[in-house]
Amino acid sequence: MLAAIALVAATLAAAPPVAAPSDAEVRAHVEALLGAIDTPIPAARWRALGPAAAPALAALAASEDQMPSTRSKALAALGAADAGEAERISRVLVDAPDAPLTVRQTAVRTLGHVLAPARLRAALAPVLRAALPVGLRAVAAEALARHAGQDACAEVMDQVSLEPAADHPRFERAAALCAGRR
Amino acid sequence: MSPSPIVRPAAAVIAFALAACGRSSSPAPPPVCALPTPQASALPAAQVLRLGTHGVGETVSFQVPPGTGSVTIVQQGTQPSAAQTVTHQGEVLGNTVVPWTVKVGGTEFFNDGAVAPADPAAWGTPNGIGSIYFGTEAVWTGSMTVPNTTNMLDYVDAHGGVPSGSWSVEVNDYARECRGTTGCVVGDGKSGYPAGSYDVTVLLKAGPVVSTGTLDVTFYLVTDRLDAATAPASGSVARMEQTLAGYLAGAGISLGTVRFVDLPPATKARFAAGVDADDTSPCGEVASVLQTSGPGNTMNLFLVNHLTSTQVGTTRVVGVDGTVPGPSSVGGTVASGALVSVEDLAVGQGTAACAGAVNLAGCGADGTAYVAAHETGHFLGLYHPTESYGTLFDPVKDTPTCACTACAPPTQVASCLQSGKPGASTYEVTGADCTKQLSNPSSPCGGGENLMFWLRSAARSTGALTAQQSRILRANALVE
Numbered sequence: 001m002l003a004a005i006a007l008v009a010a011t012l013a014a015a016p017p018v019a020a021p022s023d024a025e026v027r028a029h030v031e032a033l034l035g036a037i038d039t040p041i042p043a044a045r046w047r048a049l050g051p052a053a054a055p056a057l058a059a060l061a062a063s064e065d066q067m068p069s070t071r072s073k074a075l076a077a078l079g080a081a082d083a084g085e086a087e088r089i090s091r092v093l094v095d096a097p098d099a100p101l102t103v104r105q106t107a108v109r110t111l112g113h114v115l116a117p118a119r120l121r122a123a124l125a126p127v128l129r130a131a132l133p134v135g136l137r138a139v140a141a142e143a144l145a146r147h148a149g150q151d152a153c154a155e156v157m158d159q160v161s162l163e164p165a166a167d168h169p170r171f172e173r174a175a176a177l178c179a180g181r182r
Numbered sequence: 183m184s185p186s187p188i189v190r191p192a193a194a195v196i197a198f199a200l201a202a203c204g205r206s207s208s209p210a211p212p213p214v215c216a217l218p219t220p221q222a223s224a225l226p227a228a229q230v231l232r233l234g235t236h237g238v239g240e241t242v243s244f245q246v247p248p249g250t251g252s253v254t255i256v257q258q259g260t261q262p263s264a265a266q267t268v269t270h271q272g273e274v275l276g277n278t279v280v281p282w283t284v285k286v287g288g289t290e291f292f293n294d295g296a297v298a299p300a301d302p303a304a305w306g307t308p309n310g311i312g313s314i315y316f317g318t319e320a321v322w323t324g325s326m327t328v329p330n331t332t333n334m335l336d337y338v339d340a341h342g343g344v345p346s347g348s349w350s351v352e353v354n355d356y357a358r359e360c361r362g363t364t365g366c367v368v369g370d371g372k373s374g375y376p377a378g379s380y381d382v383t384v385l386l387k388a389g390p391v392v393s394t395g396t397l398d399v400t401f402y403l404v405t406d407r408l409d410a411a412t413a414p415a416s417g418s419v420a421r422m423e424q425t426l427a428g429y430l431a432g433a434g435i436s437l438g439t440v441r442f443v444d445l446p447p448a449t450k451a452r453f454a455a456g457v458d459a460d461d462t463s464p465c466g467e468v469a470s471v472l473q474t475s476g477p478g479n480t481m482n483l484f485l486v487n488h489l490t491s492t493q494v495g496t497t498r499v500v501g502v503d504g505t506v507p508g509p510s511s512v513g514g515t516v517a518s519g520a521l522v523s524v525e526d527l528a529v530g531q532g533t534a535a536c537a538g539a540v541n542l543a544g545c546g547a548d549g550t551a552y553v554a555a556h557e558t559g560h561f562l563g564l565y566h567p568t569e570s571y572g573t574l575f576d577p578v579k580d581t582p583t584c585a586c587t588a589c590a591p592p593t594q595v596a597s598c599l600q601s602g603k604p605g606a607s608t609y610e611v612t613g614a615d616c617t618k619q620l621s622n623p624s625s626p627c628g629g630g631e632n633l634m635f636w637l638r639s640a641a642r643s644t645g646a647l648t649a650q651q652s653r654i655l656r657a658n659a660l661v662e
Contacts, residue, residue: 021593032612035637037556038502039570040459043495048606067526067546072488073497080495102488102525105455113494135487139455146492169451173458 026052034060034073043080054082061089061103068100075106076113083114090114094127094136105139112143120148121155128159134167141174153178215465217322220258220381221514224479225659231384235260238358238378241350246286248346251338251389252327252657255281255351256509257380259322259464264378265369266321266463268360275356276463277368279324279380280316282354286345292316292326294354302577308337315577317565318506322464323515327507330563330654331577343389353380385511387659395661396438397430397558398480403442404457404471405487405524406450410442418531418547425540425551429633429645430558433652435661445474456490457521459502469516472504479511481558481660482519489523500525500638501553503560510562510660520557524550543640552638552645559634562658564651566636567629571599572611580648582628584616589627591615613642 021029030053033041046053060066060074075093078086093099093107111123120143127140141159144152156178160171168175223230233242246253257279265277284292292314299305306312313333316326328344329335338344355378360366369375401419403410413419427437444450458467475482491498504517512518529546530536536545542552565576572586586598590609597609616630629635631644634651647655655661 021591025591025593028614029610029612032614032637032639033610034497035613035639035643036497036499036570037553037636037638038499038560039636040491040493040499041497042606043493044606045608046495046497067529067549069488069500069523069525069549072525076491077495077497100525102456105488109490135454142455166447167451169448170454172452173455 020050023052026050027056030056030074030077031060034070034077036073041077043077046077046080049081054078054085057081058085058089062092064099068102071100071103072106075103075110079110079113086110087114091123094131097132101133101135104136108136108139108143112147115147117148117152120144121152124148125155128155134163134170137163138167138170138174141171142177145174145177150178217259217262217464218473218514218516220260220383221512221518222477223256223383223385223511224477224513225385225511229386229388229659231386233382233384235379235381236353238354238380239352241352242382243348243350244384246344246346246349246386249343249389250346250386251343251391252329252387252659253344253349254325254327254385254387254507254510254659255284256325256383256385256512257281257323257353258383258509258512258515259378260381261376261379263376264355265357265373265375266465267369268356269367269371270360270363271365276319276321277355277357277378278318278320279322279355279378280320281326282352282358283350284314284326284328284352285350287347289345291328291345294359298577300573301575301583303332303575303579303581305577306333308333308340313337315565319462320505320517322469323505323509323517325505325507325509325517327510327563327658329657330507332579332650333577335650335653338389338391349384351382353382355380383512385659387657391653391657393656394434394436395656396436397661398438398440398478399426399558400441400443400475400478400480400482402471402475402482402484402519403444404450404453404521405485406454407487407524407527408442408485410444413442414440418528418536421531421536421545421547422527422551422554425548426554426558428540429551429555429647432633432645433647433655435652435655438662439480441480443476449474454487456488457486458492459489459499459521460491460493460496462502464516468502468504468521471521472516472518473514475513475515475518477513479660479662481561482513483554483557484519484521485524485527486521487523488525489521499523501557503557506560506565507563507658508561510658520554520561522550522554522557526550540645541640542638542643549638552633552643555645556633556638559647559651559655562655562660564634564654566634567632568611568616568635570610570636571604571608572615573599576634578648578650578654580650581632581634582616582619584611584627584629586611586615589615589618589625613637613639617642 057078090107526546567581613630618625619628
């Protein structure tokens with residue numbers, strides 16, 4: 001197998017020029033890629049789809065007619081394609097109690113990806129302290145620990161201390177990040 | 183022995199010996215996590231050959247009786263300080279455990295140095311190289327099930343079973359190959375990693391493999407939305423089971439005993455916010471979940487709230503399989519099953535969407551079942567018929583292919599991967615591109631509706647399996 005990889009790398013060649021796809025083709029491709037089962041689609045790919053991708057992703061992320069997994073995937077991809085729009089939709093979804101929990105959790109994670117540390121702390125502090133259910137608080141703790149630097153860890157660990165012991169495993173990633181174990 | 187264009191067995195062995203001489207000045211790093219010890223197969227003793235622990239470079243031999251339906255070679259790591267990665271020409275790869283060679287009666291059926299073409303279905307012969315295919319990352323635990331190619335199915339047809347007689351397997355991992363390869367670094371490139379050693383177990387399934395079979399399934403409940411006491415009565419779970427059974431039936435496989443097992447509350451709580459699917463190493467969260475499986479000859483499906491990615495903007499997945507194939511009947515390893523997201527499971531339940539025929543658009547239980555069936559297909563030995571860039575294909579001849587340059591929209595053909603590594607603008611083939619054959623049999627673009635296609639589409643995914651895919655599934659020791 002290593003030999004195969006070497007052979008592929010050795011034949012690297014320049015790609016020919018590419019014609020721009022229509023907006024409709026981009027939208028169709030966005031929807032198709034969101035159907036990936038076990039193949040991750042990297043951020044750079046979403047960005048490379050061009051400006052027509054972001055509106056399609058935004059519409060899918062916000063649509064209550066879509067499956068939660070599709071909405072979550074679209075929102076995560078939007079974080080790469082259009083950070084501003086991803087922030088707007090994520091802020092709405094974080095505070096939408098009727099939205100599926102996994103979509104809200106993805107919204108919290110997306111804010112972690114698109115906001116600078118200070119703004120992230122401002123956005124997620126109320127979520128960390130008071131959001132329901134606990135699963136949302138746990139993801140907020142992780143996002144803060146991962147993206148807002150050590151300064152946020154005092155708040156994170158303070159909140160962990162307030163959580164029932166049975167819920168502490170939910171905060172394990174955040175605690176590990178704050179302890180420098182990840 | 184067929185030498186590889188780059189890695190030759192002799193060179194690898196010599197290079198390894200040199201590396202071993204230099205190890206004394208750089209101590210081995212400590213294990214980075216608690217890795218499982220070798221686990222036993224749940225198959226009857228008569229089907230299991232336990233061949234002991236062997237270092238890379240050693241050859242182990244065993245006898246396969248005439249008329250055997252399938253052979254699965256399971257290798258489980260025993261040297262936790264061995265490297266977990268290699269870096270080859272700048273690309274970090276898992277230290278995959280895979281035999282260097284597999285020979286039967288002196289005839290070489292597999293050589294990891296032999297470079298498979300992009301379409302391995304047309305590669306080699308039924309009685310030699312090209313009859314066994316391996317193309318997965320498998321660190322710490324690796325499995326190889328025969329038959330998994332059209333060539334080997336043809337061999338089975340001609341001889342009434344897989345090759346019989348004296349099999350010999352040369353134990354190997356990528357670190358061993360790396361040590362003999364220019365531009366390849368083992369681990370961090372600084373520490374003196376000991377060579378890998380592996381417990382080798384061979385699983386035999388008596389032939390002939392008939393046209394029907396039964397697969398038992400254990401659902402491990404990582405999710406905190408279900409528990410083992412109530413899951414069997416859940417309407418969405420019942421619908422998922424029903425739909426999963428339908429997909430398996432397409433391969434002649436009946437869904438057998440279904441069990442539900444709760445993971446401990448602390449484990450459920452730990453992974454309630456999702457399992458990080460980015461790290462597929464033996465120390466990652468996926469592997470730590472798979473290790474919780476118990477013994478049993480069942481397909482282990484771990485139902486998780488969702489699968490997450492910590493990479494900015496990376497779209498996460500809805501299913502993850504340990505390895506292709508998995509270590510059938512061996513629970514408790516880092517590859518003993520697959521993870522399936524249940525975030526859509528309850529959508530549409532109790533409505534018309536989940537009342538009739540399979541409805542991937544509106545019934546979440548159906549979509550979840552589709553992912554479960556797809557990952558089961560991987561575990562039992564199937565690859566994607568066409569990989570995402572439309573340049574790599576499975577080793578099965580009767581699965582339609584979908585080459586990007588032939589099937590992409592005209593405006594996108596120039597973005598097809600021609601050679602080298604894909605870039606951000608590289609086009610991926612989709613269900614629309616790969617179902618043209620359904621309406622136009624002369625089209626070269628097929629497979630988009632297949633259960634093992636890399637994309638799921640409400641409009642196009644039928645969950646179809648070809649006759650040869652079905653035979654590979656039924657040949658697996660997990661199918662009784």
